[in-house]
Amino acid sequence: MASSEENEMYSKQWEGCMEIAVQTARTAGQVIREAFKHEKEVSTKSSPVDLVTETDRLVEDLIISSLREKYPSHRFIGEESSAAGEKCLLTDNPTWIIDPIDGTCNFIHSFPMVAVSIGFAVNKELEFGVIYHCLDENLYTARKGHGAFCNGIQLQVSKETDMSKALILTEIGAKRDPATLKIFSGNMERLLKAQVHGIRVIGSATLALCQVASGAADAYYQFGLHCWDIAAAAVIIREAGGNVIDTSGGPLDLMSRRIVAAGTVEMAHYIAREIQTITYERDDHNAN
CATH class of the missing domain: 3.40.190.80 (D-Maltodextrin-Binding Protein; domain 2)
Structure with a gap:
């Protein structure tokens, strides 16, 4: 079992990873906002309603290449790379789980519910998550044991049971x-x-x-x-x-x-x- 000192060391390490994820999500969001203004090239994947654009692929490449440059030993699971045939495998290794454009159909139709999503897992346990609502520029972040926030304001779920x-x-x-x-x-x-x-x-x-x-x-x-x-x-x-x-x-x-x-x-x-x-x-x- 890891000591409290080791746990704190790992916590600090993942904090640095999350800071990089935030920067990367914001950069990806800028690309999506710019592409939002223009006509999109659309193709399909597994079905006529499973849509993809060149921006999806571009943004995923941007995110993975940026993160891989800093963390070459980490693993990556991405929506478009998985669609292209890469195995979707979660191991104990530090793993980034990426959706470059969540809401691709919305993006195609210029409906503004579109986000970049970056999750991070170690030992098959989720450590942090970053979701950037590209059009509203709302940034949702959370790290295990440290609370959840939107633009720095702490989030709290509804307590409704009825x-x-x-x-x-x-x-x-x-x-x-x-x-x-x-x-x-x-x-x-x-x-x-x-x-x-x-x-x-x-x-x-x-x-x-x-x-x-x-x-x-x-x-x-x-x-x-x-x-x-x-x-x-x-x-x-x-x-x-x-x-x-x-x-x-x-x-x-x-x-x-x-x-x-x-x-x-x-x-x-x-x-x-x-x-x-x-x-x-x-x-x-x-x-x-």
């Missing part, structure tokens, strides 16, 4: 076949029967999760997102006092492509019990 007073966020996901859409709409119907105040879809998982961290929304659930959508935001929600779990009700599995996040344990587990699973292939399905 579903009839809740605002819930979700996303549709990439699968749009009739059977999947039936489950998706059924899940919304179950929560609406609980008389929730509302359900919102904003097109950016990371920014939706930041709304939970800030207390603006009470909970979020989704099937079909990826580890790069979850990593940074999970740290931010936990450090804001919230709960992040698997849709089964168990601990979060970063590679499972499913999540429930809420300000309170009661609300997180209520949603996990109510919703029906939509199955997606794990992020690490090709890791072996």
